[in-house]
Amino acid sequence: MSEVYQASEITQPASEAAATAPPDASSGSASVDNPGSYPDAAPGDDFAGYSDADIDAILAAEDQLPEPRTRQEAAADTWDGAPDDPADSELATGYDGDVAALLAEEQQLPEPRTRQEAAAATWDDTTPPGDDDPEAFSANPATEYDGDVAALLAAEEQLPEPRTRQEAAAATWDDTNSSQDDGLDMRTDGSSPSQPDTVTEPPARNNEGENGTPGPTEGQVDGHAQNGTDVPVTIEYLPPEARTVGDTTPTGIGRKPTGAEILDMEGDDRTESRLDRLFDEMVKEAGDVSDGSGAIGEAIVIDDRSAPGPSGHPQPYHATTRTVPDHPVPPDPGASDAISSMTIIGVAAAVALRHAVSALRKEHKA
Amino acid sequence: MTNTDVDSAVAVLRAFLTRDFSTYQSLREGLDASQQQAFAVVLAAAFTSAAARRFGEKPPAADVIEFVAEARASYPTAAGILSAEDAETVIRASTGDDDLIGALDGRRSGAAQTAMLFALTRENEAPAAAIDALLAEAATQAEDYFQRRAGR
Numbered sequence: 172m173s174e175v176y177q178a179s180e181i182t183q184p185a186s187e188a189a190a191t192a193p194p195d196a197s198s199g200s201a202s203v204d205n206p207g208s209y210p211d212a213a214p215g216d217d218f219a220g221y222s223d224a225d226i227d228a229i230l231a232a233e234d235q236l237p238e239p240r241t242r243q244e245a246a247a248d249t250w251d252g253a254p255d256d257p258a259d260s261e262l263a264t265g266y267d268g269d270v271a272a273l274l275a276e277e278q279q280l281p282e283p284r285t286r287q288e289a290a291a292a293t294w295d296d297t298t299p300p301g302d303d304d305p306e307a308f309s310a311n312p313a314t315e316y317d318g319d320v321a322a323l324l325a326a327e328e329q330l331p332e333p334r335t336r337q338e339a340a341a342a343t344w345d346d347t348n349s350s351q352d353d354g355l356d357m358r359t360d361g362s363s364p365s366q367p368d369t370v371t372e373p374p375a376r377n378n379e380g381e382n383g384t385p386g387p388t389e390g391q392v393d394g395h396a397q398n399g400t401d402v403p404v405t406i407e408y409l410p411p412e413a414r415t416v417g418d419t420t421p422t423g424i425g426r427k428p429t430g431a432e433i434l435d436m437e438g439d440d441r442t443e444s445r446l447d448r449l450f451d452e453m454v455k456e457a458g459d460v461s462d463g464s465g466a467i468g469e470a471i472v473i474d475d476r477s478a479p480g481p482s483g484h485p486q487p488y489h490a491t492t493r494t495v496p497d498h499p500v501p502p503d504p505g506a507s508d509a510i511s512s513m514t515i516i517g518v519a520a521a522v523a524l525r526h527a528v529s530a531l532r533k534e535h536k537a
Numbered sequence: 538m539t540n541t542d543v544d545s546a547v548a549v550l551r552a553f554l555t556r557d558f559s560t561y562q563s564l565r566e567g568l569d570a571s572q573q574q575a576f577a578v579v580l581a582a583a584f585t586s587a588a589a590r591r592f593g594e595k596p597p598a599a600d601v602i603e604f605v606a607e608a609r610a611s612y613p614t615a616a617g618i619l620s621a622e623d624a625e626t627v628i629r630a631s632t633g634d635d636d637l638i639g640a641l642d643g644r645r646s647g648a649a650q651t652a653m654l655f656a657l658t659r660e661n662e663a664p665a666a667a668i669d670a671l672l673a674e675a676a677t678q679a680e681d682y683f684q685r686r687a688g689r
Contacts, residue, residue, distance in 0.1 A: 450578045450679075454578075470619075475558070
């Protein structure tokens with residue numbers, strides 16, 4: 172490559188020699204032409220400002236320029252001075268020594284390997300020999316036994332047993348109150364600050380696995396609905412591992428209440444507050460309340476007395492509206508007989524009474 | 538406020554609910570100011586408990602309207618004094634609609650609660666024992682309320 176530039180540089184002085192002092196064509200100064208050679212007045216003469224000698228020099232310099240060559244030829248010239256210069260025949264076939272060197276370098280690279288194999292090799296560097304053999308990996312990493320994985324599992328075995336938040340809280344109580352009492356204070360008078368909340372004490376696990384794997388634990392307590400009925404409430408104790416993703420609540424502070432339990436907790440206060448408001452209103456106007464109660468009570472007494480039923484049921488509202496027939500309904504035969512008998516008896520009694528009075532008057536006169 | 542006042546209020550209400558009207562009228566007219574306060578609280582407590590058992594928390598409006606309509610039909614004289622709106626208001630105020638607490642004045646509220654309490658106990662022919670239990674619960678609530686009030 173440098174030779175190319177050198178060649179150009181070499182040829183340049185000749186050109187420069189002709190160009191460094193070019194005749195000023197614009198100045199109109201006449202050049203020195205060889206007679207009969209390159210007449211300046213000839214049509215199409217673009218070198219009117221040059222003398223014939225200059226033109227000859229230019230042409231001579233052009234003859235000395237190297238032949239045009241391709242990039243490959245220039246590269247081959249460059250290789251000429253290098254010790255690993257390939258033969259010209261190789262250049263003709265497109266052989267490139269660098270490519271061969273790259274390929275040779277590639278041949279020396281280690282064989283391609285999977286990520287698992289690379290990881291195994293890394294483990295080899297950090298673990299004692301013999302514990303791990305990356306060459307023993309098969310195509311299925313999932314089936315591979317790895318001594319380091321076994322070591323991790325063994326370390327996990329040495330971890331403390333998973334415990335519930337309640338257990339952690341109880342342990343915390345133990346640690347902070349060991350100087351005051353040796354164990355859990357189960358007194359129920361609430362006088363000891365170290366008394367754990369026996370309500371939140373988790374029940375014994377009933378489904379713990381053989382390998383100590385904790386499972387969900389359920390307990391039941393009796394709850395009370397607002398109407399006073401007993402409602403069984405199921406409490407589920409879950410190990411910390413069973414928490415949902417994103418649950419960052421620290422363990423050891425007790426079970427989180429459910430929404431229903433929160434409502435229950437607030438419900439007592441809300442109901443009490445509502446009743447107090449209602450009672451306050453009633454007390455403020457107790458006299459009017461009593462008067463209103465008395466007034467409506469008298470009306471109810473009237474309704475109750477006006478419609479006494481055989482069983483004490485108040486008379487239905489629609490029973491008070493009776494339809495009146497256009498024509499009186501004739502009394503039934505039994506009723507008319509009774510009326511007739513009563514009339515006859517009455518008349519007879521009146522007659523007898525009149526006779527008796529007459530007899531008494533006569534005796535009195537006599 | 539003493540427990541005796543609460544007991545007197547309970548006696549008045551028991552006479553009324555068991556339809557011993559002559560006793561009811563005489564006892565009610567004999568209440569002094571303190572006993573009237575106890576009577577107002579016992580009445581509200583008994584009515585609230587009975588309404589909560591009958592309707593539950595925040596019942597549908599249709600349930601309340603239907604009950605009030607039937608009660609007013611059963612007691613036409615009382616219906617002439619007590620409006621359906623007042624009766625529905627006290628029921629809804631006692632079953633969770635807190636905004637209606639204090640919506641009625643004392644006289645209308647007392648009349649409505651008394652009439653609806655009577656209708657609630659008569660609806661299923663509540664026996665005397667059930668009425669006694671209801672009044673005992675109301676008396677307890679009233680005593681607790683007066684104790685809290687004394688501590689304020």
